[in-house]
Amino acid sequence: MDRIIEIENISFRYDEGEDGQAPEKALDGLSLSIERGSFVAVTGSNGSGKSTLAKHLNALLIPSEGRVLVDGMDTADEELIWEIRRRVGMVFQNPDNQLVSSVAEDDVAFGAENLGIPSAEIRERVDRALKAVGMYDQRKKGAHLLSGGQKQRIAIAGILAMGPECIVLDEPTAMLDPRGRADLMETLKALNADGKTIILITHFMEEAALADRMIVMDRGRLAMDGSPREVFKESERLKELRLELPFTIELASRLRAAGLDIPEDVLYEEELAKAICALK
């Protein structure tokens, strides 16, 4: 299958801190490839290197060893950096600290304006992007009047207006309320259905369960890689990696332990409900 991102054996170490001691490697010999059009969740406990990995995907960080290829372009090549960033957009954790303009639609236009696109086309792209994230009606609103979830959707629209192939989201829901989180996941699902590659960095297992593919990181290395169903089956291993199981899986395994006949591969709430209803 067509691969949009290829990571070949990369390592990365942040600069030494004030104590003069070199920190541990944030990434340590990681290799990974991401297929075009897929929805990948990257999880891992704090310090596992998942955010560092995200910043390597659009050349915000350059690996100290190995290389990252985006559509065949090496991120270490300074000439290609802007084309790479156009193709791989990035949404950050804090919704407040990534909006540049005071008005929603002006912020969405910011990235497209940087690309030097003609004005009329920017307008068109901005409108389309705002509609895609369901924020068209709020386009004239002040950024400080939007909720956290709405700000994140504006940030995503800002990326969409640049016409990317892939969107990387670095814990976009960490500062949102449950409602904002659910809306955002819905938006991501829709964008993925529209053909965009989505890479979601998250520590919420419920969100990771919605992806096609789930990658678990540990101390800068790849610990697990597979469909959410496969990954969650290895509950012991996940606990070793200091990750919680989604509630449905935890419940299913406890029901099994209590002697009830629940299938091993139950993942979503409806599946569990069906399995429980089918018990007698």
Place this chain on the structure above:
Amino acid sequence: MAIKDITLGQYYPSESLIHRLDPRTKIIGTLLFMVSIFLVKSFTGFALSSALLLAVILLSKIPFGYIARGLKPVLFIIILTFTMNLLMTPGEVIAKFWIISVTREGLTRSVLLGIRLVLLIFSSSILTLATKPMSLTDGLDSLLSPLRKIGFPAHEITMMMTIAIRFIPTLMDETDKIMKAQTARGADFESGSLMQRARAMIPLLIPLFVSAFRIAADLAMAMEARCYRGGDGRTRMNPMRFSKSDTAAFIILGVYFALVIFLRSRGL
């Protein structure tokens, strides 16, 4: 602090003719008007300036109260200069109480000065009330851009202004949060002498600076991730365009300015 309902700048939203003018027209217009006020030396001249300003106010559909509000912070200075001029100018005495005397020249001069200050403040108020802060920075960006040839960082300065405007509410939120956190730990921001209160601000200001730097670092990364690389090669979603009303505005300004100079040359 009621942070959520803070207005940015003091923009008064409306779709009036004045609001729709190109921000560059409004900036240049305001500057020219201010210059004209200093050229005017007579009551006839001020009648002309006031008439123009009044017409603009009426066209802008901004309630007069909003515009008059701009006087509040400088009211003391206006009263002070008015009284000083009234009492200190030598000349023909027209009224005298005890050791205080008012002269004809003093009266004329202080009234003219008062009108001049009020007109100055009104005209700058209209500019900020009828122009969105964002359009204002866009207008400045465009007006200052010729200076880039001599190395003046016009785009950088206006981008800084844009970001500053954007982050006022964010930093206000942050201040509020830190204030509550420090109050919870027993900090006292409200009582004590001026010195004590100034000192109480230190545990507020230091964390505020730290978080401002953190926000700046985050924002810089987000901007780079969105391909920001300075003003060169950037386009705009809403390019500024001079319309017919801008041309009309400049013609009116030109006629007004010519009249002001004519009156001045006649000593009126």
